[in-house]
Amino acid sequence: MNASLRNWLLLAVALGLAALYLFPLYWMYVTSLKTGSEVFATPPGFVPRDAQWDNFPYVWSVRDMGSYIWNSLIIASGTTFLTAALGTGCAYVLARYRNMWIDIGLFLILMLQVLPASLMITPIFVGFSQFGLLETPRLAVILALTAKTMPFFVVLVRATFMSVPSELEEAALVDGNSRIGAFFAIALPLARNGILVSAILIFMQAFGEYVYSKSIIQSPALQPASVGLNAFMGPNTNEWNNIMAYASIYVTPILAAFVLLQRRIVAGLTSGALK
Amino acid sequence: MNRVISSFRDGKGFDIALVGAALLFLGIFAGLPLVYNVVMSFQAVDMFSLGTFARPFVGFDNYIAVFSEPIFWPVMRNTVVFVVASIGGQFVIGFGLALFFTLKFPGSTYLRGLFLVSWVMPGLVVGAIWNWILAGDFGVLNFALTGLGIIEDNIFWRSDTAFSLWAVIIANIWLGTSFNMILLSVGLASIPRDLYEAAALDGANGWQRFWTITLPMMRATIGAVISLGLIFTLQQFDLFAAITSGGPANSSNVAQYWAWDFSFRQYDFAKGATISVLMIALVMVASVIYVRSTRHEVRG
Numbered sequence: 138m139n140a141s142l143r144n145w146l147l148l149a150v151a152l153g154l155a156a157l158y159l160f161p162l163y164w165m166y167v168t169s170l171k172t173g174s175e176v177f178a179t180p181p182g183f184v185p186r187d188a189q190w191d192n193f194p195y196v197w198s199v200r201d202m203g204s205y206i207w208n209s210l211i212i213a214s215g216t217t218f219l220t221a222a223l224g225t226g227c228a229y230v231l232a233r234y235r236n237m238w239i240d241i242g243l244f245l246i247l248m249l250q251v252l253p254a255s256l257m258i259t260p261i262f263v264g265f266s267q268f269g270l271l272e273t274p275r276l277a278v279i280l281a282l283t284a285k286t287m288p289f290f291v292v293l294v295r296a297t298f299m300s301v302p303s304e305l306e307e308a309a310l311v312d313g314n315s316r317i318g319a320f321f322a323i324a325l326p327l328a329r330n331g332i333l334v335s336a337i338l339i340f341m342q343a344f345g346e347y348v349y350s351k352s353i354i355q356s357p358a359l360q361p362a363s364v365g366l367n368a369f370m371g372p373n374t375n376e377w378n379n380i381m382a383y384a385s386i387y388v389t390p391i392l393a394a395f396v397l398l399q400r401r402i403v404a405g406l407t408s409g410a411l412k
Numbered sequence: 413m414n415r416v417i418s419s420f421r422d423g424k425g426f427d428i429a430l431v432g433a434a435l436l437f438l439g440i441f442a443g444l445p446l447v448y449n450v451v452m453s454f455q456a457v458d459m460f461s462l463g464t465f466a467r468p469f470v471g472f473d474n475y476i477a478v479f480s481e482p483i484f485w486p487v488m489r490n491t492v493v494f495v496v497a498s499i500g501g502q503f504v505i506g507f508g509l510a511l512f513f514t515l516k517f518p519g520s521t522y523l524r525g526l527f528l529v530s531w532v533m534p535g536l537v538v539g540a541i542w543n544w545i546l547a548g549d550f551g552v553l554n555f556a557l558t559g560l561g562i563i564e565d566n567i568f569w570r571s572d573t574a575f576s577l578w579a580v581i582i583a584n585i586w587l588g589t590s591f592n593m594i595l596l597s598v599g600l601a602s603i604p605r606d607l608y609e610a611a612a613l614d615g616a617n618g619w620q621r622f623w624t625i626t627l628p629m630m631r632a633t634i635g636a637v638i639s640l641g642l643i644f645t646l647q648q649f650d651l652f653a654a655i656t657s658g659g660p661a662n663s664s665n666v667a668q669y670w671a672w673d674f675s676f677r678q679y680d681f682a683k684g685a686t687i688s689v690l691m692i693a694l695v696m697v698a699s700v701i702y703v704r705s706t707r708h709e710v711r712g
Contacts, residue, residue, distance in 0.1 A: 147517040161541045177550045226430030249442045251699040255649040255668045256688035259675040260445035284441035316426045345534020347650045363536040388537045403525040407598045
């Protein structure tokens, strides 16, 4: 068997596997384009016969999606900004030194990374209510969520800083730069890509966050799209085309960002997660 | 004062400020809740004492109450089934895919990366999609399974107590397989090629090479992937909220959902905190194992 035939065969198998694995996504888009009765047709239609593009503006306005998506954006932006602002410097220091204290700090951060949100929300909710933080529920979610996302961010960005040679900073110090100067002029620009990719991952995670928002934010006007989607799915719902349209609108920006940045996201993830 | 400023600009002070800000934040918003959780698990908490710190201490009453809940053991059993089945499924499928993608062909890296979309999607969206795929009368999974002759009658995945937990497990396996695969691919790529060449020269077949080279060389990675799997599975909440809400009749209720349910459905924050303490202790043990296995991973 020659090499190119082998390559084509393997590629075909890989495409088949990918199609099988990504079928749920395809099914979401196909269902979102069906009419209410087409959804319940047997056998189900695997290609939309008469694509109902109107489903999208309909769901957007009926479910007041603008408000939900806006709240998701606020929570995701706030969390990403706070995480990056606090986490970058921390990751830098943890990457530059190797001693017992750094090991202890890293260990503590790894420990915080594993705490399940649905278990942490009980003390966070009670504590926040005692300090009046529930008055500003979106801010409360941002604060709680940042504590959840920062460990992951620090682990990823630390791996990036480790790949920036410290000799460059030492040279800047010899040239008369201060530590602050060397950090901002040398280390940060060189680690920019890694920081950006990690920030995007945090943004995606915060954009889809559910537990904290569901528990802390009572007013529908302030809830993010994840809570809105769950409210849409009652136990006896039959509006599956509209629910899938909601899900499509919600998830498509994330999918687009992922496909565009896929190579970097995968590289960033694999460098941080195992080291 | 000058010394403090110059240390901040040029010495240890700079490092301490950078780490300190992050650790202070984490201490307040993760460390304190952790401690407060333990405190609350020993207190009587109700809607009236929610606003005060001075609640009566009740010793181990909350723990006794939680252990004597009639659904305590069913929920623990569900948690174990959920964790074992999810990790098993994710790992086996993920390992299979990772091995397949070690065969280099054009586009293999890109296609492999594409699988990771399942992992970056919001959990609620994944839950919504599977909720629809697993629907009883009109779900596409039932259609496929009956079409292939695997089942005769539709399975009511979400409303049959025998299957509701498995509905969430199927969705969770789909969600986590890609992450397993990517991490395992990294481990596979770090095995030196010449080991395989030497084994091939000695006449070892593919199966023998897998058992004597791949698996032993992957031990640290596998340990890390499985403990990460345990950590992620115990964090899984969104799929339960989206697919079954722990029902019907608690047949798909697991510890991390039960704790939330006590606090935010029944407003019994003391019991919610108690279950949380128990589960967090378990997760921490898993993460110690994870940290130890990654320690071995960094060997050059």
